[in-house]
Amino acid sequence: MLEISRITQIFGGVTALEDVSFAVKKGNITGVIGPNGAGKTTLFNIITGIYTQTSGTVFLEGKDISGLPPEKLARKGLVRTFQNIELFGQMTVRENVMVGMHTKSSCGMLSCALKTPWSVSEEHRIREGAVRWLEFAGITDLADVTSGNLPFGKGRLLEIARALAVEPTIMLMDEPAAGLNSQETLALGLLIKQIRDMGITVVLVEHDMELVMDICDRIVVLNLGRKLAEGTPREIQENTEVIAAYLGEDD
16 A cells, blocks of 8 residues: 655755565554654654655555645545644534545635635535544544634544545554543554544554554554564564663663
């Protein structure tokens, strides 16, 4: 589904990623883990078109997507959520999800400005369709609340619902459990599994190891910008190099 081939990213004289390669299988939940500064978010920024890598290639379903901007990647079915929640704070919860659905809109600016019957009909369809994703995320009762007033955990669910509204084939999540309590994290794990069961491939960066080990099919470990290990949750748990990277080696 997604292939990362020999990605290197250099900022000035600092090498953030060096020769990183791995593949993500369609229909899997793949975790990308590692200590702070390992290059995880930098890698996500490259995959999703925010950064342009120094060298290497990103493939989506066998096609080179390196350097494509985020909006074009969204049309190809690749979306992401952010470590720090990014919402349209002055819009309602429903309107935020409608933004995601507008990526599939066929009406142009002129048609919308003139409020043609087709554009009015499509806007109604999008407004009603947004409810489906609010229901999936469990936040239908918040549809008319201004998103800037949401509690943190609900904001996280809204961001996921908005990404799903794009109808992606693959979703990247950057630390989705950050800032959540244990009950919210448990519910998030179940939600991510439901997303996978819908046929959407999931790749997540996450520091909550209990969540990662519970929901991931495969795990990639980065350390100091390089790939340290890759395998099943059990293989990663038993890998001495991974243990040393997280806990430090005994003197």
